[in-house]
Amino acid sequence: MAFIGGGLNRPSSRDTAPGPRFVVFAIISIVCMYYDQRDSWISTLRYYLQATAYPVQLIVGAPQALWHWASELSQTREALRAENADLKRRERELSIAAMRFATLEHENAQLRALGQAMAPLVTRSQVAEVVSLDLNPLKQRLLLNQGARSEIFNGQTVVDARGLLGQTVRVGPWSAEVILITDPEHAVPVQLVRNGLRSIAVGAGNSGELLLPYLPVNSDVKPGDVLVTSGLGGVFPAGYPVAVVTGIKRDPVLLLAQVRARPLATLERDREVMLVWFDPKHPAAPATAAQAETLPQVTLGAKQERALADAAEGAAEEAAEPPASAEDAPKDPR
Secondary structure (H helix, E strand, O other): OHHHHHHHHOOOHHHOOOHHHHHHHHHHHHHHHHHHHHHOHHHHHHHHHHHHHHHHHHHHHHHHHHHHHHHHHOOOHHHHHHHHHHHHHHHHHHHHHHHHHHHHHHHHHHHOOOOOOOOOOEEEEEEEEEEEEEEEOOEEEEEEOOOHHHOOOOOOEEEOOOOEEEEEEEEOOOOEEEEEOOOOOOEEEEEEOOOOOEEEEEEOOOOOOEEEOOOEOOOOOOOOOEEEEOOHHHOOOOOOEEEEEEEEEOOOOOOEOEEEEEEOOOOOOOOEEEEEEEOOOOOOOOHHHHHHHHOOOOOHHHHHHHHHHHHHHHHHHHOOOOOOOOOOOOOOOO
16 A cells, blocks of 8 residues: 555646646647748748658659559560650641641731731740659649759749640749649649630549639530630639540530549650740739749748639629520530
């Protein structure tokens, strides 16, 4: 009993009042939040931490890179010849299309009574390699081997040979993180090529699917329709290919249709992507082109809010006077 009594009288760490420690940590937290709000020193700390973590990310992605290298070595000579012939054919097709677009741009400039053709929208492009790929239902991201040292900035457009991939969200000195268009937190203002109908494409958390949740049930949309960027929101310029409509489900009870689309970009197989710079003086340039030099660290949340607000307003104008039914929808005179 004496031992038990002595044990009970012995001071325990659990009996120490947490009040003083809570006050100290609360004061430290308030001071940190104050200086971060005024000087943004946490962003600077994150910048250097990302630089420190980059070698570890390279090591983690090394097995995948080694596997791709071994797979390339295992290709036969005939397969390489066929791929080379296909690339040459695509190059000729793209050259013809580029010449046609240049002609159309020149004619458009003349129709607008401009003295000369407009300057090209894209002033610079740079190829970057994919270091690692994170594709899961909650997060769709890429890590590139180019960063602030290569003048990469937050909100920069990222594309591949087929269409839009996404935009940069975190930029370190030697690396940059890209949020893909299929990320559940990402939204792209889009437009149907066939009839000009505008809406918003939202990521579904699946690398092969996008959702268009804001189209009325009687919207004139069909499987096979091509979606391009509408230019609203000030993030992406108009005309970049985004996706192809794959399925539509119309429920008469619901006001909105359930539209699904497949991204044109090969999100899972891209090993190299392209970062694009736009001329801020061009009429079709996004707002991020003008902010690239003055505000290189624009947050994704602000841009996405502006994009959603502008695109939703445009979609609302398109759907302000929808036809009474799908049969009454206006048909293409062609």
